[in-house]
Amino acid sequence: xxxxxxxxxxxxxxxxxxxxxxxxxxxxxxxxxxxxxxxxxxxxxxxxxxxxxxxxxxxxxxxxxxxxxxxxxxxxxxxxxxxxxxxxxxxxxxxxxxxxxxxxxxxxxxxxxxxxxxxxxxxxxxxxxxxxxxxxxxxxxxxxxxxxxxxxxxxxxxxxxxxxxxxxxxxxxxxxxxxxxxxxxxxxxxxxxxxxxxxxxxxxxxxxxxxxxxxxxxxxxxxxxxxxxxxxxxxxxxxxxxxxxxxxxxxxxxxxxxxxxxxxxxxxxxxxxxxxxxxxxxxxxxxxxxxxxxxxxxxxxxxxxxxxxxxxxxxxxxxxxxxxxxxxxxxxxxxxxxxxxxxxxxxxxxxxxxxxxxxxxxxxxxxxxxxxxxxxxxxxxxxxxxxxxxxxxxxxxxxxxxxxxxxxxxxxxxxxxxxxxxxxxxxxxxxxxxxxxxxxxxxxxxxxxxxxxxxxxxxxxxxxxxxxxxxxxxxxxxxxxxxxxxxxxxxx
Amino acid sequence: xxxxxxxxxxxxxxxxxxxxxxxxxxxxxxxxxxxxxxxxxxxxxxxxxxxxxxxxxxxxxxxxxxxxxxxxxxxxxxxxxxxxxxxxxxxxxxxxxxxxxxxxxxxxxxxxxxxxxxxxxxxxxxxxxxxxxxxxxxxxxxxxxxxxxxxxxxxxxxxxxxxxxxxxxxxxxxxxxxxxxxxxxxxxxxxxxxxxxxxxxxxxxxxxxxxxxxxxxxxxxxxxxxxxxxxxxxxxxxxxxxxxxxxxxxxxxxxxxxxxxxxxxxxxxxxxxxxxxxxxxxxxxxxxxxxxxxxxxxxxxxxxxxxxxxxxxxxxxxxxxxxxxxxxxxxxxxxxxxxxxxxxxxxxxxxxxxxxxxxxxxxxxxxxxxxxxxxxxxxxxxxxxxxxxxxxxxxxxxxxxxxxxxxxxxxxxxxxxxxxxxxxxxxxxxxxxxxxxxxxxxxxxxxxxxxxxxxxxxxxxxxxxxxxxxxxxxxxxxxxxxxxxxxxxxxx
Numbered sequence: 001x002x003x004x005x006x007x008x009x010x011x012x013x014x015x016x017x018x019x020x021x022x023x024x025x026x027x028x029x030x031x032x033x034x035x036x037x038x039x040x041x042x043x044x045x046x047x048x049x050x051x052x053x054x055x056x057x058x059x060x061x062x063x064x065x066x067x068x069x070x071x072x073x074x075x076x077x078x079x080x081x082x083x084x085x086x087x088x089x090x091x092x093x094x095x096x097x098x099x100x101x102x103x104x105x106x107x108x109x110x111x112x113x114x115x116x117x118x119x120x121x122x123x124x125x126x127x128x129x130x131x132x133x134x135x136x137x138x139x140x141x142x143x144x145x146x147x148x149x150x151x152x153x154x155x156x157x158x159x160x161x162x163x164x165x166x167x168x169x170x171x172x173x174x175x176x177x178x179x180x181x182x183x184x185x186x187x188x189x190x191x192x193x194x195x196x197x198x199x200x201x202x203x204x205x206x207x208x209x210x211x212x213x214x215x216x217x218x219x220x221x222x223x224x225x226x227x228x229x230x231x232x233x234x235x236x237x238x239x240x241x242x243x244x245x246x247x248x249x250x251x252x253x254x255x256x257x258x259x260x261x262x263x264x265x266x267x268x269x270x271x272x273x274x275x276x277x278x279x280x281x282x283x284x285x286x287x288x289x290x291x292x293x294x295x296x297x298x299x300x301x302x303x304x305x306x307x308x309x310x311x312x313x314x315x316x317x318x319x320x321x322x323x324x325x326x327x328x329x330x331x332x333x334x335x336x337x338x339x340x341x342x343x344x345x346x347x348x349x350x351x352x353x354x355x356x357x358x359x360x361x362x363x364x365x366x367x368x369x370x371x372x373x374x375x376x377x378x379x380x381x382x383x384x385x386x387x388x389x390x391x392x393x394x395x396x397x398x399x400x401x402x403x404x405x406x407x408x409x410x411x412x413x414x415x416x417x418x419x420x421x422x423x424x425x426x427x428x429x430x431x432x433x434x435x436x437x438x439x440x441x442x443x444x445x446x447x448x449x450x451x452x453x454x455x456x457x458x459x460x461x462x463x464x465x466x467x468x469x470x471x472x473x474x475x476x477x478x479x480x481x482x483x484x485x486x487x488x489x490x491x492x
Numbered sequence: 493x494x495x496x497x498x499x500x501x502x503x504x505x506x507x508x509x510x511x512x513x514x515x516x517x518x519x520x521x522x523x524x525x526x527x528x529x530x531x532x533x534x535x536x537x538x539x540x541x542x543x544x545x546x547x548x549x550x551x552x553x554x555x556x557x558x559x560x561x562x563x564x565x566x567x568x569x570x571x572x573x574x575x576x577x578x579x580x581x582x583x584x585x586x587x588x589x590x591x592x593x594x595x596x597x598x599x600x601x602x603x604x605x606x607x608x609x610x611x612x613x614x615x616x617x618x619x620x621x622x623x624x625x626x627x628x629x630x631x632x633x634x635x636x637x638x639x640x641x642x643x644x645x646x647x648x649x650x651x652x653x654x655x656x657x658x659x660x661x662x663x664x665x666x667x668x669x670x671x672x673x674x675x676x677x678x679x680x681x682x683x684x685x686x687x688x689x690x691x692x693x694x695x696x697x698x699x700x701x702x703x704x705x706x707x708x709x710x711x712x713x714x715x716x717x718x719x720x721x722x723x724x725x726x727x728x729x730x731x732x733x734x735x736x737x738x739x740x741x742x743x744x745x746x747x748x749x750x751x752x753x754x755x756x757x758x759x760x761x762x763x764x765x766x767x768x769x770x771x772x773x774x775x776x777x778x779x780x781x782x783x784x785x786x787x788x789x790x791x792x793x794x795x796x797x798x799x800x801x802x803x804x805x806x807x808x809x810x811x812x813x814x815x816x817x818x819x820x821x822x823x824x825x826x827x828x829x830x831x832x833x834x835x836x837x838x839x840x841x842x843x844x845x846x847x848x849x850x851x852x853x854x855x856x857x858x859x860x861x862x863x864x865x866x867x868x869x870x871x872x873x874x875x876x877x878x879x880x881x882x883x884x885x886x887x888x889x890x891x892x893x894x895x896x897x898x899x900x901x902x903x904x905x906x907x908x909x910x911x912x913x914x915x916x917x918x919x920x921x922x923x924x925x926x927x928x929x930x931x932x933x934x935x936x937x938x939x940x941x942x943x944x945x946x947x948x949x950x951x952x953x954x955x956x957x958x959x960x961x962x963x964x965x966x967x968x969x970x971x972x973x974x975x976x977x978x979x980x981x982x983x984x
Contacts, residue, residue: 030566030623031559031611039554039639046555062531063538067523068613068644068660069582072589074522076599086589090561091601092613093585095648097564097578107568109583109610118601119523121560121584121613131522141835147531152560152644156587168560343633 003355007289012233019283020162023292023355033160033167037276040356043300045170045276049150051202051298052172052274055194061146061174066128068152069119074127078252084219085123088156090167092119121154126220126245126271129175130253137177137267139258144187145177163280164237164492171275177267179257181246184268185223188244191272192225195240203278204295204407205229205285206415207239208438208487210463215450218271222246228462228487230415231284234436236462236489239281242272280492285411286380292357293380295407296400303329303336303396304353305362308346314366315340321369321389325362328393334400354379359403360396378403380410419487428476428488429457438462438489442482444475453477459488495847499781504725511775512654515784515847525652525659529768532848535792537662537768541642543694543790544664544766547686553638553666558620560644561611566619570744576711577615580648582659584611613646618712618737618763621667622745629669629759631750636679637669655772656729656984663767669759671749673738676760677715680736683764684717687732695770696787696899697721697777698907699731700930700979702955707942710763714738720954720979722907723776726928728954728981731773734764772984777903778872784849785872787899788892795821795828795888796850800838800857807832810856813866813881817854820885826892846871851895852888870895872902911979920968920980921949930954930981934974936967945969951980 003022006014020026025041037045053063069092076082096113100106122128129147136142150172157165174191178184192209199205207227217224221243229239250256250266258264286293296302305325307318322338329336337358339349346363353361363375374392377384380403387395418437422428431439443449443461454460456477464486473482495514498506512518517533529537545555561584568574588605592598614620621639628634642664649657666683670676684701691697699719709716713735721731742748742758750756778785788794797817799810814830821828829850831841838855845853855867866884869876872895879887910929914920923931935941935953946952948969956978965974 027624027627029559030563030620031561034559034561036559036624037557039556042556043554045557062535064531064534065529065537065662067521067526067528068646069523069526071522072599075589076597079597082589082599083591086591086599089587089589090584090611091586091589092582093601094583095581097567097574097581097583097612099575099578105568105571107564107574107578109585119582120589128522132519132528135519154560170557 003351005289005291005355008232015289016280016284017162019287019292019355023357025279025283025292026162028162031167033157035162035166037170040300041279044279044294044298047298047300048202048278049172052194052198053150055198056148056172056174059190059194061148061176064147064149065151066125066132066149068122070122070125070128072118072120074131075120077127077131078220078249080248081124081126081220085155089123090121090154090156092121122151123153123155124271124273125149125151125153125173126175126249127253130249130255130269133177133267134253134255137255137257140179140260143177143179143257143267144183146174146187147176148172148174161280161492163276163283165277169275169277171273173271173273176270177250177255178270179259179265179268181268184270185244188223188225188242188270188272191270192227192240192242195242195272195274196227198274199227199229199239199278200408202295202297203282204297204404204411205239205281206408206412208463208465210465210468210487212241212463213447213450213461213486215447216461218243220245220248222248226463228438228489229281229285230411230418230437230489231281231492232414233284234418234490236438236491237277237281237284238462238491239278240272240274243270245269245271286407287357290351291355293407294357294359296359296404299357299359300335301337301356301358302334302400303360303362304349304358305336305338305364306346306349306353307338307340308363308365310366317366317369318364322364325389325392329396332393332397334393334397360399362392362396380407421485422476423473425476432457432459432488432490436490438487440485440487441476442473442484443486444478444480444482446478449475449478449480453488457488459490462487462489462491495843497781497783497847500724507781508772508776509654511779511784511847515849517771517775517784518654520654523659525649527654527658529662532792533771536771536786536790539790539792540694540770541664544686544690545642547690548640548664548666551682551686553640553668556639556641557643558617558624558641560614562614562617562620564610564612566623567612569619569623570712570741572740573616573618573712577647581615582613582646582648584613614643615645615647616763616765617641617643617645617665618667618741619745622741622747622761625667625669625759626745626747629747629749632671632752635669635671635749635759636675638666638679639668640664640666653772653984655768655775657769661768663765665763665765668762669742669747670762671751671757671760673760676762677736680715680717680734680762680764683762684719684732684734687734687764687766688719690766691719691721691731691770692900694787694789695774696789696896696903697731697773698900698904700955700957702957702960702979704733704955705939705942705953705978707939708953710735712737712740714740718955720981721773721777722910722929722981723773723984724906725776726910726982728930728983729769729773729776730954730983731770732764732766735762737761737763778899779849782843783847785899786849786851788851788896791849791851792827793829793848793850794826794892795852795854796841796845797828797830797854797856798838798841798845799830799832800855802858806858809858809861813861814856817881817884821888824885824889826885826889852891854884854888872899913977914968915965917968924949924951924980924982928982930979932977932979933968934965934976935978936970936972936974938970941967941970941972945980949980951982954979954981954983
């Protein structure tokens, strides 16, 4: 009965893969490093996308769509950005296949159809977008330009993981243009707040807002803000980033505007993005050894109802009770599935919906109906309660809210218990090796020390938290003076 | 005042481009044959997508996402499909760029990062999807499999037109798997009906449902059904296709299922798609020399309100009237924009919203308010009416419905008047050269004659209408016997 899952203790990494594959979120594909997002996983992504999309529109952004391909000459225009992504670019060099004369039924690249200029499959769209903005921005009246794009991007990663790191992934990328640095920075921080709001209040995923060290900045950014989450194995996950790009792209693509006094200046830019990687974070933060645990506010199915009966007569009685319950739940905007298929037994169904992380299960047995009750089980705690049919919809509505809150509280409590202070190198390494999680430690502020720590301890600076208190100390590695602690962790 | 537009009579093709560019639907890009869909155009696409997506879900389909890339060996597996698309494939051959040692600040394709197997950027996804379905389908219990994907695809067309034919375009592609041919054919026809419903009842675009001649079939299909629309220049536009794929892809990818009697058989398939091309059809079917005319049911902005005033005091009075009207319209789910910007004069705004095809314009002048009236103008007929403020929201709601209906009626009347019978070759050519539109004529049923007609008259068989009456006759070109008329046209 049910599908065999690896436990977290046995093999955390295999547990994760099992949940993704057996929980029907995604599948491997024939293309190296690329995955197929299955209907259940895609329904989850649609819910996340729709919430984010509304948040973007509510903050004044509009969607648009820019080309998949970036001509090499545009791609290389902003040097740091180009350098940062050059090593992982899929490149289109030809535009035609032809019949292979030496291989019946096979095709080959037509050498005569070589492109004059190679096309990079976008790893991110700053270059193609800023080249377009050049034609759209002349004066301060054209600013701010607040645009978002939902798209697929490709980064040729050598080591891939379902959702967490795939060669092709789906994301949104906001690209805004402003007349002042202050306004662009405000936008950068505003979108970071939107991401944190979404992560905490929809995904039940507590995050730390912070700014990246120069080493970890987005290629081409002046500053990279991020939200960092903690997974159940104590590793950190960067869940979203928002970049203040200064005038780097405006200069690379010569995008100037005339201000109210007719003075020309380069435009200020931001970009910000979250991706299907969030689904990986969601799975790792909440799930258990029996399967996925999905937050009610974004779960594709919030409630599943399973009938338990013998014979057609009992089934009809149960149906007569269940149909009004479904109507009541739907009236409360609760998504519900009535699984009365006779292919499989209730026990198999219970395991299946546990695996898929459906937040609430309602079991309706013929005997229960004599007492006008049903059995309600919550996925997160596995607690079961006998509940009167009368008022069941309101009960479920409140339960869903309680589950959402409890999932957040649990993840937050775990996260808060895994921010540990280290004052010496020995403590630092010891915490990483035994307890894991975030380690708050002094750092001398240099890239050299950061690199050395990464090399020795395999931990990176996840962020310098916003509103970080100043505190005199000495760097855990170099012993040099430091003015504040930063958060280190091993990370995905 | 306003932006200069080419008239249809002057240059139909330039008129179309003017509307797309100046109406802010799309822009050219730096990538050959690819366009940028601007926020206004994308909002239109979002509305169309959302309606279609709901229709797909209401007919039992789920969304999923498959890789952008198709390995060459999979791409060539279904030979006819591969042959049909080989000539227009963008091909990824390398996965890395590196610094060009001979060209400071420039990048070059790294010859050491050549892929072992080339990747085709999907021109359509049958190959990658059927290769995946192989792992998902074992028995009749796994069928039907009803999946849709919203995605970008690339076809390296030599001659491109904004929206109508671009190298990259956005579309949806449904890919379903069935246990019997009958069920697959039923699905093919059902989705054709969905497309026709959407075109007629949402886009106000009358279409003819039919089946393609073998020459015009989708590469790899047993039968291609289509909806064909007529543009204002008398040219036809294929607006959507639905394919019965038989067992071709199941055989190419070895996808078998065991039926209830444990007998193995190949799975039956369909695929169906519509794309951003629909926007081109929408523009060409309805618009006039002053700009776009968008059907109310999918227009990004249904109503624009423009205040006409002198001085702050009048403006405040107008605001006091307009704000409740906005609230009433929103309560009726009508999207409304209040353009009270002081950058431009009312006349300029009128022209701008005419250009953008906003269905209803409400002008509110200080003097009108003394009489508690406003001026309502409909975009399609340009008729203006003075309407009491009291009850204005209901008036506008009815007007939007009337405009939607009138747009359909007008397009249908034009289309119906442009289906002309031809019984001789001379008539046939004469109609195409003078009146244009669809020509209903006898054809002997051979591919040779069809090719010859295309060569001589530049007209193709658009479709054999569904439920086409049988009628004895002789082919307009060959003089051979024919049992039915088919619809010819010159087409986009």
